[in-house]
Amino acid sequence: MYGNNPMRPQEDSDGQKLWVQEVFYTLQGEAIFAGQPAVFVRLGGCNLRCYWCDTDFESSTYNPSLDELVAHVESVRPAVCDLIVITGGEPLRQNINPFVTRLLEKGLRVQIETSGSLNLDLPEHPRLFFLCSPKTTKLHPGIAPRISAFKYVVALGETDPQDGLPVMSTQKRDMAARIARPVEGSRVYVMPRDDQDPERNRANMQECARIAMTFGYTLTLQTHKLLGIN
Numbered sequence: 001m002y003g004n005n006p007m008r009p010q011e012d013s014d015g016q017k018l019w020v021q022e023v024f025y026t027l028q029g030e031a032i033f034a035g036q037p038a039v040f041v042r043l044g045g046c047n048l049r050c051y052w053c054d055t056d057f058e059s060s061t062y063n064p065s066l067d068e069l070v071a072h073v074e075s076v077r078p079a080v081c082d083l084i085v086i087t088g089g090e091p092l093r094q095n096i097n098p099f100v101t102r103l104l105e106k107g108l109r110v111q112i113e114t115s116g117s118l119n120l121d122l123p124e125h126p127r128l129f130f131l132c133s134p135k136t137t138k139l140h141p142g143i144a145p146r147i148s149a150f151k152y153v154v155a156l157g158e159t160d161p162q163d164g165l166p167v168m169s170t171q172k173r174d175m176a177a178r179i180a181r182p183v184e185g186s187r188v189y190v191m192p193r194d195d196q197d198p199e200r201n202r203a204n205m206q207e208c209a210r211i212a213m214t215f216g217y218t219l220t221l222q223t224h225k226l227l228g229i230n
């Protein structure tokens with residue numbers, strides 16, 4: 001959250017109540033399901049503090065029960081949409097197992113946006129997808145084998161010329177840190193970092209395109225920002 005959020009530990013709860021920042025119907029803007037209608041459930045709190053984080057996840061007092069949250073999702077989800085994206089903050093910080101299980105039982109697809117720094121016992125299911133955007137030098141060993149695809153946030157001048165992936169800390173500006181590399185054989189997306197400056201953003205976008213073409217990664221933009229939607 002713009003680099004000024006408390007770093008909150010993983011919770012040990014029964015998952016029957018969750019701290020939710022917002023629930024909204026939109027188009028998935030990034031990576032594997034980009035362009036697809038999706039209901040986003042943004043959870044509160046994060047265990048990390050990326051100085052360039054573009055999201056508010058600390059300003060909500062909404063703590064719905066499981067039934068209330070599922071009803072809320074269904075109230076904003078048209079029949080044409082079967083994709084639920086759970087993000088945050090860091091969604092694996094809370095026990096989302098009962099919530100994910102309910103969504104899968106409804107026949108929905110569930111995609112989780114995670115930094116890969118925490119693990120959580122979640123069902124093995126063909127309609128459950130983990131998109132990992134690494135922020136730390138190591139991934140949690142429990143989550144690494146579950147990751148469907150990797151999405152690296154890239155800024156010009158902050159990548160390794162050998163593989164085009166980040167070598168600067170996400171937590172402390174101007175500090176070197178070799179961000180965890182993808183699991184062998186995984187799909188890799190590169191996404192330009194939004195530095196809140198049109199010049200720099202353009203440079204990051206062009207660097208992303210160069211890296212994708214050099215190393216065979218897939219470029220993804222933050223399409224929702226181009227569209228001016230949430």
Ligand SMILES: C[S@@+](CC[C@H](N)C(=O)[O-])C[C@H]1O[C@@H](n2cnc3c(N)ncnc32)[C@H](O)[C@@H]1O
Nearest residue numbers: 052053054055088089090113114115133193194
């Ligand atoms: C706000 S995070 C929440 C999920 C999880 N904590 C994570 O980092 O993947 C959602 C996505 O936004 C990306 N993101 C955050 N700030 C960004 C920025 N300034 N520019 C581009 N992507 C950003 C993250 O890398 C992540 O892929």
Ligand SMILES: Nc1nc2[nH]cc(C(=O)O)c2c(=O)[nH]1
Nearest residue numbers: 027028029030087113224230
């Ligand atoms: N439309 C839209 N797509 C997204 N994909 C990942 C997002 C996130 O913040 O996790 C996000 C988001 O915030 N909005």
Ligand code: SF4
Nearest residue numbers: 001046050053089115
């Ligand atoms: S891990 Fe994700 S939510 Fe947490 S500060 Fe970093 S980008 Fe923001």
Ligand SMILES: [Mg+2]
Nearest residue numbers: 054055087230
């Ligand atoms: Mg976002």
